[in-house]
Every structure is written in C-alpha cells, then in structure tokens.
Amino acid sequence: MLLIQCACCAAELGLSSGKKCGRCSTRYCGPECQVQHWKEGGHDTLCKKIKKSGGAEQYNANKKYTEAVTVAAEKCADDTKGQTCYICTQALHWKTKEGLVRGCACRGTSGVAHVSCLAEQAKILVAEAVENNLDWKVKNERWVRWCECSMCKQGYHGLVKCALGWACWKTYLGRPETDKIYVMAMNTLGSGLDETGRHAEALVVKKAELSMQLRRGAPASSILAAQTNLANTYQYLGRLEHSLQLERDVYDGSLRLLGEEHRDTIISVNNLAATLFKLKRFEEAKSLLRKIMPVARRVLGENYELTIAMRMSYAQSLYNDEGATLDDLHEAVTLLEENERIARRVFGGAHPLAMQMEHDLKKARAKLRAHEIAEAMLATTLGDA
Template sequence: MLLTQCSFCAVDLGLTLGKKCGRCSTRYCGAACQVQHWKEGGHDKLCRLIKKGGGAEQYNANKKYTEAVAVAAACAEDTKGQTCYICTQALHWKTKEGLVRGCACRGTAGFAHVSCLAEQAKILFAEAEENNLGDKAMNERWTRWHKCSLCNQDYHGTVACALGWACWKTYVGRPEGHWIPGAAMALLGSGLSNVNLHEDALSVREAELARLRRFGGLEETILAMRRNIANSHQKLGRNEQALRLMGDVFSGYVKLNGEEHEQTLLAAHNYANSLLCLKRFEEAKSLMRKTIPVARRVLGESNQTLKMRAMYATALYDDPAATRGDLREATTTLEDIERTTRRVLGGAHPLVRTIERNLQEARGALYARESGAVESIREGVGAMTAGGA
C-alpha cells in the first residue's frame, strides 16, 4: 500500500509525519522503531535492496504490481490457445506471465498481458507529453490505463487492480504536486476497490485527498475524491458516514456544475445508493425519479443511466411497502436493462451479473406476492362456498 504507516509498529503517519531511513526512505514514527526494525524486523538485509529498487515507495509499488499481475493471470478464464493482441505471444517474452481479459471483449478478442497493456499506455501517454499534444489528447491517452482500446469499456476485477499498481509504479517518482501522481493514486484506489480491498482503497484515497488539499487541488477534483472515500466507507459498512459524505458531495456538484452535469448525475446515483443502504426507500426513489429522466436526456442509455435505472428498480422491489404494481415495474425494468447490458458488455461483466441477481430477486418477490394473492382469493371463495352450503 502507499507507505503511510510506520514500517515497524504500523501507526498511521499520513503523508508527512515521522521520519525516513536515510538510505532507502522507509518510513517510521520515530528513531526507536527505526532501530528495532533494523535489529529485529529484517531491515538490515533489505535496506540496500530497497534503495537499489528506487526507494521504499517505488520498491513497494513494484512488489505489489508483480503480486497483482500473478493474481490476475491466475484468475483469467478461457485463455487456452489465445495470444496477446499486442505482442502476439501466449506467454510474455520477459515476465512469462499469462494472458488476461478483464473488459467487455468476447470471442477471441481482448486477450493481453498486463505488462503489454501497461507498456502501451505508458508509451502513448509519454508521446502526448513529449509532443505537447494538449489536454484533450493527454486525457484520451490516459484512459488507456483503465479502458480497453478494443471494446472501449473499463477494465474490472483483478485486471483493474493490476493496472492500478502498474500506473502507480510508473508515476510514483513524479513531483508530488503534479496532477499525474494524483491521477495514478485515484486509479489505484479504484483498482483496489475492484477486488474488494476496501480498507486499502480507503487508505489510498485519503492520502490523495490530503495531497490535493496540501497543494490546492481543484474543487471538482476534491469532490471526486471525497465521493470515492464515501464509496469506500459504504463498502466497509459505515453507512451513516458514507451518507453524510455523499450528501455533501452531491450538494457540492449541484452548486459547482448544475443538475445536468455528468458528475452531478453520478453523485446523485451514489447518494441514492447510500439512502438505500440505510433503507430510506422513499427518499432514494424520489431522487431517482427526478434524476433518471435527466440522465437519459444528457447521457442516453449509457452504463451510468442503466445503473441508475437498476438502482431505482431495486428500491422498488426491496421496499417492504412495495405494491404488486411496484414489483411488476421493477421486474420489467430489470428485464430491459439485462438485455441491453448483456448485448453491450457480455455475460461475464460484473454489472451484468449484478443485474441478473437483482432480476431474480425481483421475480421472486413478484411471484411470492402474486401467489399469495391467488391463495387469498381461493380461501375467500372457499369460505363463501362453505357459507352458502
């Protein structure tokens, strides 16, 4: 993880407290822990190796990247007989790593080595920097760190995590006040969240927020990082804390960009999700009824719009006060969304699998309600018949 703790006692240091080893920059809360780590923690054997590897932060990033690539390759499916679309080899010529495919590509498309994806992103972004191609080109090329160039969908799961570490290890040495290390930290936090390492993701995101505030980051960037921190708290079950943050972030985006901006719509989605986690169904449904028409007008039937519609359907069938009409609407909405997402993203995508589960739950709730209604009618008819006899 980003080195924000004492390497011996693990006390939190943030980004600025404590002291560092003069040779390799390993961080400690004080001299006592540094001495103990040298004597008892094995630092005497690792210090020169860490320095040779670029210092503590770079050494740690390289190590974590190697581990993440191994996990991604081990988790990959259907790679037998396939080759990397970048280097055309089955095994990477240097690292000997296997293939991965963590996007929406299907058939024989999209297989690659994480190392090849990372190297391609690194080269393309470096060209944009060296040739001063402008912000638009820089942003487009930066997306290669997290988006497949073939299907144009974000990487997910273990591949997203491995590419997050690849991006961080590539830019960890840049000046701390530059935007690139911050963007790499944000990507790493997202990758860690993709594999449910939410405590680690929270640590990265809080470190990035502290960096932004220290160097006077833009308000929109700070709002985005606070939103990500709220997401981490929610994943960790800290729903009240997440809701407070999400409410503040949503209000901040409305003031900054207005109600029809893409980031405002994303903030509304996250705020509604926080409300659902606390079973505040009416508030969540009210917010989605107001926001979904705007999203469809501004974003079309994008992934974000589909997620918002799925959340609204979930609020409909999860609400204990749901009517049969609510359950039918939830079921038909999810059926429509499931067809669309499957066509666009493929059956293996996490969003498709989530919507499939939601659809099964909605159908189950509707079946239970309608079966109960039929049984009630039968009982009523039986009572009337018995009374007539």
C-alpha cells in the same frame, strides 16, 4: 505517501508522522523500531535493494504490481487458454513471463493481453501527450487507456483493473504532488483496490488523495471528485453515515458548479441513491433516481454503464422496499429484464454489472411470485367468506 504503517511493529503512522530510513525511506514509528528492524527484521539485507528500486514507496508498488499481475493471470487462465496477446502476439510475455488476462467486455479471442503490454501502451500514449505539450483534453483522452479497453471501449474490472491500478501508480509515483498526473495515478490505484474488495487499502489512498487536493488548492471540481471517491469507499466499508454526508455535499456542489446534466452530477446522484438504498431509505432513493434517470438516458445514452447502473439501482429500491406493491414488483422485474439484456449485449455475461442484475432478477421474480400467491390466497379467502 501510501505506506502508513511502521515497517517493524505495523503501528499506524498517518501520512506524515514517524521517521524514515535515511537511505531507502522505509518508515518507522521511532528509532527503537528502526534499530530492531535492522537487527532482526531483515532490513540490513533489503535496504540497498529498496534504495536501488527507487525507495520504499517504489519498492512496495513494484512488489504489489507483480503480485496483482500473477493473481489476475491465474484467474483468467481458463478464459485465455490457447490464445495470444493482441499487442505482442505472444502467449507468455517475453520479458516478465506473465500469463494472459482479459477483464473487459471483449469476447471470443478479442481483448486478450498481458497486463504489462496494456500498461506499456497507456504509458506511451500519456508520455507522447506530455512530451508534445498537448492540452488536457487530449491528455485525459489518452489517460483513459489505463482504465478502458481500446477494443471494446468498456472499462476494465476485477483483478485486471486492480493490476493496472498498481501498474499506473508504480509508473507515476515519483512525480511531484503538484503534478496532475500524480493525482490521476493515485485515483486509478484507489479504484482498482476497491474493485477487488480491498477497501481498507483504498481508504488510505483516497484519504491521501483528498488531503493532497486540498493542500495544492485544486479546483472545486477536483475536490468534489476526491470527495466522491472517498464516499464510495466509506460505503463499501459499511460506514454509511460518513458516506451519506459526503455524498450530499458532493451532489449539492455538483448542481451548483456543473448543472444537472453534467456527467459528474449524474454520478453524484447515483452514489447518493446507493447509500440511501443501503440505509433502507427507499422512498428518497427512488425519488432521486426518478428525477435523474431521464437526464442520464438523454445525456449519456441507454447503453452507457452509468445509465444501466442507475436503472438497476431503481429496480433494487422498488423490490427491496417492504411496502412494495404488486405494481412496484412488476415494474422492477420488467426493468431488470430489459436492463439485463442491454448489459449482456454491451458488456458480456461475465461483467459484474450483468452478473449483479442476474442475481437481482432472481430475487425480484421470487418476491413477485410470493406476492402474487399471497394476493391469490387472500382473494380466495375473501371469496369463501
């Protein structure tokens, strides 16, 4: 599903064109490339190994997962030095020999673990729900463990989120398209890729997710969610007009289907405002955010990540607007100062949201100072006149 290039010449194949190796399902644009790859590309020695792993898609996912875990552990090495996994209590994993990671809001000695231990916990919880035929509310609650720390209850971020995305995908990719868990795994992988800036790869995943949801006749809410995921990646890639059209459709659809106070509707407003901001359509972005921020605070709470992100987006729209008044800049600085304190308390200073707000606060303060100096100079000049 996600291997969309010829293994020999790297030509784009889309989701269905080309041909596959009859043994291991490695994809090619045609028989010429397949023969060449067998003779010159090393496929003659890899074919049996790939088949034994479960086929080309599984082999690729296993490989990407191992690479992602290694990179994440290396990145977290200083933070986790001298500590042990809170799940298996070992510093070095007994089987994989991987190092430790921490990519949540935990601090001190909390939240340190091996990616494989986190993945195993999530896998067991979901498997129990499936085997006992529990309802989807419970399954969704269990699924959260793939994305959220069980200790601080905050989402994973950065390289750890990406590694868990690959862990999730390699666990469930053998399920049929019609299985909701297969779709959820694809979504988790796409989010993890976006988290580490691998947006071109995420775009492949999210296009496949939307196409699959349409094929299987998924509910309107699932289609809206897939469109939202795709729009986010278009935004990351700078394809803002593509993103804007999708986000308008999602916002309108969410209002009709779910109502203003639903979490997904609030998310759709935040996504739409973010794209409007990047297009420098600040007035429209501010208007949307003014309308929905009180709803987010009431429904989700002041400390919820989305509420904090929306307040940050509103402050960004205030101070980046070329027509910003002195009052606008004061409001932006005050809002960012309050928001940064909340973010640091809830997520810790290393969280991307807290770090982004620190960056925004410096810029907003600088712009405020420049505006105050300019007004003071103007007042002096007029007074002298």
